[in-house]
Amino acid sequence: MKAVVLGTGGWGTALALVLLDNGHDVTLWSRTPAKAAELEKTRENPLLKGVPLPEGLKITGDLSCLEGAELAVSAPPSFAVRETGKRIAPYLGRDTVLVSVSKGIERNTNLRMSQVLREAAGSACRIVALSGPSHAEEVGLRLPTGCVAACPEREAARFVQEAFMNENFRVYTSYDIVGVELAAALKNVIALSCGICAGLGFQDNTKALLMTRAMAEITRLGEHMGGQRRTFGGLAGVGDLIVTCTSMHSRNNRAGILIGQGKSVQEAMEAVGAVVEGYYAAESVHQLAGREGVEMPICRCAYEVLYQGRAARDVVPELMGRAGKDELLGTAWL
Numbered sequence: 390m391k392a393v394v395l396g397t398g399g400w401g402t403a404l405a406l407v408l409l410d411n412g413h414d415v416t417l418w419s420r421t422p423a424k425a426a427e428l429e430k431t432r433e434n435p436l437l438k439g440v441p442l443p444e445g446l447k448i449t450g451d452l453s454c455l456e457g458a459e460l461a462v463s464a465p466p467s468f469a470v471r472e473t474g475k476r477i478a479p480y481l482g483r484d485t486v487l488v489s490v491s492k493g494i495e496r497n498t499n500l501r502m503s504q505v506l507r508e509a510a511g512s513a514c515r516i517v518a519l520s521g522p523s524h525a526e527e528v529g530l531r532l533p534t535g536c537v538a539a540c541p542e543r544e545a546a547r548f549v550q551e552a553f554m555n556e557n558f559r560v561y562t563s564y565d566i567v568g569v570e571l572a573a574a575l576k577n578v579i580a581l582s583c584g585i586c587a588g589l590g591f592q593d594n595t596k597a598l599l600m601t602r603a604m605a606e607i608t609r610l611g612e613h614m615g616g617q618r619r620t621f622g623g624l625a626g627v628g629d630l631i632v633t634c635t636s637m638h639s640r641n642n643r644a645g646i647l648i649g650q651g652k653s654v655q656e657a658m659e660a661v662g663a664v665v666e667g668y669y670a671a672e673s674v675h676q677l678a679g680r681e682g683v684e685m686p687i688c689r690c691a692y693e694v695l696y697q698g699r700a701a702r703d704v705v706p707e708l709m710g711r712a713g714k715d716e717l718l719g720t721a722w723l
Contacts, residue, residue, distance in 0.1 A: 392460040399436035399525035401464030422450030440529040455480035467493025474509025492573040494673035501570040515545040522632035539569035568616025569625040577667035579603040580633040580641035588649020641667035
């Protein structure tokens with residue numbers, strides 16, 4: 390099968406390797422021709438250090454590589470998804486399955502990534518979201534990983550499952566693209582928050598409290614928007630939350646630690662040296678929750694710290710001092 394991965398970040402590159410391992414004809418496309426030439430020359434992506442790019446992997450900056458592709462993987466940062474969708478639209482046919490692997494909610498429109506692609510790329514192709522607890526670094530090393538391919542059209546989800554699944558990369562299917570994409574975006578905000586807690590000197594008890602109560606918030610918004618409760622207890626939900634909040638592979642977690650230690654938001658993101666999706670998602674989630682009237686105190690506090698200059702330590706008494714509640718009645722994902 391001819392497959393094209395759009396985006397040379399760590400995640401896009403790792404997924405290109407999965408497809409190549411499965412015997413597909415794979416091309417990795419970069420929006421910057423100079424970067425494509427550099428990858429072609431060095432055969433290593435700096436974002437996946439120590440993972441060689443096999444000679445069988447084609448690398449290009451020319452979008453004509455999409456012609457005749459049965460599978461296209463959209464893997465740019467969330468803020469670049471709309472631009473990428475517009476650029477690839479002329480090359481997509483009705484037989485192309487477009488896989489969205491970017492995690493975020495578009496600023497101002499509050500659209501999920503598959504919705505952005507639908508608007509930008511048109512209605513010709515089928516769109517599937519692929520998400521789950523999957524650090525690119527570990528996928529590149531062929532360590533066991535599990536994800537979810539989500540699409541209301543079950544045949545399309547199964548097509549993606551079969552394209553990616555192998556002995557190292559297990560893929561489940563789901564019809565709940567709404568829940569899968571919202572979980573993917575919101576967990577980045579929580580990972581940033583967990584990092585901030587660690588930077589402030591808080592330890593395991595705090596992290597467990599934050600992750601669990603944040604999952605209640607995520608599920609509350611997800612169900613309100615049409616997602617299924619079970620999704621948030623699965624790989625795309627609690628699974629992705631765990632891996633993003635607990636690992637130093639997570640750029641969101643690392644940025645949060647630096648903010649908690651006293652660096653400014655901008656200094657922290659520059660120190661991480663790559664896109665920190667949770668920063669962008671925090672604003673979008675705040676807008677979305679406000680628009681829909683869904684209470685999300687943890688996400689609101691994260692927004693205030695990241696965008697309004699509120700001191701991280703000052704939000705802790707507010708969250709801890711909230712009125713007592715019944716856990717079962719107030720925890721939507723259980």
